[in-house]
Amino acid sequence: MSSVLGATVSGTITDSEGTGLENIGVTVYTSSYNGCGTNESYNIQTNSEGIYTVNDVPTGTFYIKTNSENSGFTKEYWATGDSVPDCNTAQTFQITSSDQTETEKNFQLETEATIAGRILDNQGAPIANIAVSANLVDNPCYWNTSGNGHVYSDNDGYYTITGLAVGTYYVATQNWSTGYIEERWADGGSVQNCADADPVFINTPGQDETDKDFQLEMGATISGTVTDSNGQPIANLEVNLYDTACGWDQKGSAWTDANGDYDITGLPTGTFFI
Template identity: 25%
Template structure:
């Protein structure tokens, strides 16, 4: 009798300890990811700004595909408002509605501790694909790019074999600019590809998008090209809003570098882009590229993480500097490095450019 009572008391103590441990663990954040989660809120609208209901889909940066397996899915209310909680990190955001689709133009986007507000503009899924008679290649993709239902000329389609490049830069290859009917063609071998379309009013093929430029993402990405077949697709384009320049200081994160580019005589140089790298050789694709410097030579770069970075100012993008090109590195110290703390907004950074020979 006494032995059974002792055993019962021990079991009660064990249960009490287990409950206390569980409560402490939950309060301390051991299991409750929501304790450390950052709130993400926003609204789904059409390109004209009309609120629409839909669903937001989120993939972490380490994802191998954006076709399936979204880590988070949340439906908006009838006014297009949504909210979800995410761990601090980088993510791809897409959205869908009835006959509508959206790819967030700043993807992948960094979500900080304090959270973010991300509004997504949805565009109609087009079905105006080129006819079979227009196909002149043996393998690859032909398509049409449109904006607000009308063909868009001058758009370049970029091809990426996977997500390793974050769907930025020149990728595996690119098409010639779309014609007046929005038509493009791109020979491709058998494989799986992501297609993004961009139109820069500056006429350049690479570099950051500015207000008034266009971006488009194939809703059916990734696209599978089979042997000796030609896929026919339609890519909807969305104009980059003017507010993108208003929020340039925090567009890609809470850390930033601002300064001026001058020539050897100290005169400001306009039209120069500043490139941000995280490795000293500066041979890989830059992490970020600024808009062209203004008449006072001013530039601004925003990014998410603190760290050691390397800056280059140059007139042209892509490849090695050519003779006659204006070019210059950050030279305030011997190793050309610039250390920025996360959340720091460094001002007064100076770069000097000169002609390469």
């Protein structure tokens, strides 16, 4: 005799024509910050008919998202009525007992759009392993915690963000550990001030936006030491740096070492709070 360890969550993933999609990753997850974060998660893939079933889900409040990387379809989040591409508008559902069955948590995915470009330094040489994110937001100075797409530049500096739905995106590099200044994409060249960024418009499913290039500069460094009231160093403490020019825009982060020392790199000119 088998025992039930938790609830069951199921649904169907289809394309815009209603055809079931096979091998689409699905994640049922908890988050402490709307649908954009992930704490505890449970993963599965759809079968040949596009059906997924996640078993042994404990009690709690959950979100669901698709993981459509390399599938040719959009990444979306579950919501009542229809799935959505913006993690901020994802909806939750409740599991209150181990014998609960949640059905029809369905998604309808569109053909993915892409945003691509190249990352260069100020001498025109390609930069590898720079994180690039596209965010489906109205304000270029607001950033989702996970983004709608997140990739790294390859050895030749090229990047392609996939799985994007129709919408307005802002694209940025995130270089806190590389020494390069974080920048946003703009028509005339990448910019350091978030308010100067330009949007990238995805108007139709399957649209490909190219040449969203960046030219990065090395930034300054802020260093310090964190101690307790007795002057003893505190290790493994996160130190964050903010620029208030764009509304508490986080510009850097570092963790203290065994001696309490930290270095925040890749900083532009400006006035900051730590």
